[in-house]
Amino acid sequence: MSITELACKRVQELTPYQSARRIGGNGRIYLNANESPECLHFDLDSSTYNRYPECQPEEILNAYAEYAGVKAEQVMVSRGSDEAIGLLVRTFCEPGKDQILICPPTYGMYSIAAETNGVDFIKVAPTEDFQPDVPAIFKALEENSIKVLFFCSPNNPTGTVIKEEILRQILEKTQGKALVVVDEAYIEFSPEMTMVKLLNEYKHLVVTRTLSKAFGLAGLRCGFTLADPEIIGLLLKVIDPYPICVPVAQVATSALSKENIQNMQNRVTELNSIRDEFTKECKKLSYVTEVFDTNANYVLLRFTDSEKVFNEAKKAGYILRDFNDKPRLKNCIRITVGSASEMAELLNFLKGLN
Numbered sequence: 001m002s003i004t005e006l007a008c009k010r011v012q013e014l015t016p017y018q019s020a021r022r023i024g025g026n027g028r029i030y031l032n033a034n035e036s037p038e039c040l041h042f043d044l045d046s047s048t049y050n051r052y053p054e055c056q057p058e059e060i061l062n063a064y065a066e067y068a069g070v071k072a073e074q075v076m077v078s079r080g081s082d083e084a085i086g087l088l089v090r091t092f093c094e095p096g097k098d099q100i101l102i103c104p105p106t107y108g109m110y111s112i113a114a115e116t117n118g119v120d121f122i123k124v125a126p127t128e129d130f131q132p133d134v135p136a137i138f139k140a141l142e143e144n145s146i147k148v149l150f151f152c153s154p155n156n157p158t159g160t161v162i163k164e165e166i167l168r169q170i171l172e173k174t175q176g177k178a179l180v181v182v183d184e185a186y187i188e189f190s191p192e193m194t195m196v197k198l199l200n201e202y203k204h205l206v207v208t209r210t211l212s213k214a215f216g217l218a219g220l221r222c223g224f225t226l227a228d229p230e231i232i233g234l235l236l237k238v239i240d241p242y243p244i245c246v247p248v249a250q251v252a253t254s255a256l257s258k259e260n261i262q263n264m265q266n267r268v269t270e271l272n273s274i275r276d277e278f279t280k281e282c283k284k285l286s287y288v289t290e291v292f293d294t295n296a297n298y299v300l301l302r303f304t305d306s307e308k309v310f311n312e313a314k315k316a317g318y319i320l321r322d323f324n325d326k327p328r329l330k331n332c333i334r335i336t337v338g339s340a341s342e343m344a345e346l347l348n349f350l351k352g353l354n
């Protein structure tokens with residue numbers, strides 16, 4: 001038997017997550033991973049690097065709880081929110097028996113976390129306006145053994161925010177049966193849309209967050225799960241013993257200081273205004289057929305010929321994210337909002353394609 005044949009069948013058959021880094025591409029301006037255009041500076045203290053860290057460093061839990069308006073016992077910190085997605089699947093789904101539910105087009109990690117853990121995923125297409133299709137979800141819940149439902153708000157890549165009354169209908173139906181996860185990786189770009197306020201009302205609601213996007217710390221790998229302490233306790237049975245390195249804890253704690261939260265909010269205000277200006281100009285381009293309404297630091301555009309735009313942009317050094325092959329997103333490209341000068345340059349280039 002070859003080494004590959006020794007591997008689990010599901011791993012042999014798996015297509016791993018196509019992250020921006022994995023897809024690669026060499027350019028000058030990277031607008032393909034929804035990262036912050038700005039890199040922040042932090043000082044480190046190496047005096048305890050010989051010791052293992054706390055599994056859940058208290059100062060981070062306290063700082064994030066205060067920022068998010070929850071209690072520290074409602075917070076788990078993990079190696080990015082991607083780790084939290086995997087933990088939710090492993091903790092609540094019996095492989096080969098239970099399923100997760102997703103509404104594509106959405107973030108790709110939910111189905112991959114399911115696949116790597118031997119858990120099936122049920123796809124329920126969203127409605128015309130990219131909201132969860134409630135009757136179709138209820139039907140899927142009746143016909144399967146769904147344990148975790150994943151919703152992304154603002155949704156990557158469409159930018160759509162889930163409506164509260166729709167989430168409430170789903171929460172009412174799933175009480176005592178399944179967890180409802182709302183992935184709020186981009187919520188800082190539209191903070192008033194958070195569903196955190198429903199946590200105390202619904203014990204089976206989970207909100208995931210990250211420092212990777214608005215906080216500008218994708219390289220840090222630090223994410224958060226907000227949920228009832230009972231859910232947090234179960235996830236902490238499954239998490240690795242030392243997920244948060246000491247330097248990560250130091251940077252995360254500093255990033256969550258009052259001053260740095262204010263700095264983050266100032267950057268968000270600036271990026272949102274760059275985004276609004278950029279989308280306004282894109283609407284004027286003759287070969288742009290649709291500009292999705294967005295609540296995040298990216299915008300999804302539909303073109304008459306996205307392949308041409310994507311390839312020409314790449315040749316010119318702009319690395320964008322192609323969604324042409326995803327359901328309902330024919331000819332769509334997602335563009336991360338970069339700095340003012342990056343977006344002005346890209347706009348200039350797009351105008352030249354006309």
Ligand SMILES: *Cc1c(COP(=O)(O)O)cnc(C)c1O
Binds near residue numbers: 210223
């Ligand atoms: C980027 C992203 C994440 C990943 O966050 P990490 O904390 O960097 O793992 C999670 N969810 C969505 C929707 C994202 O776009």
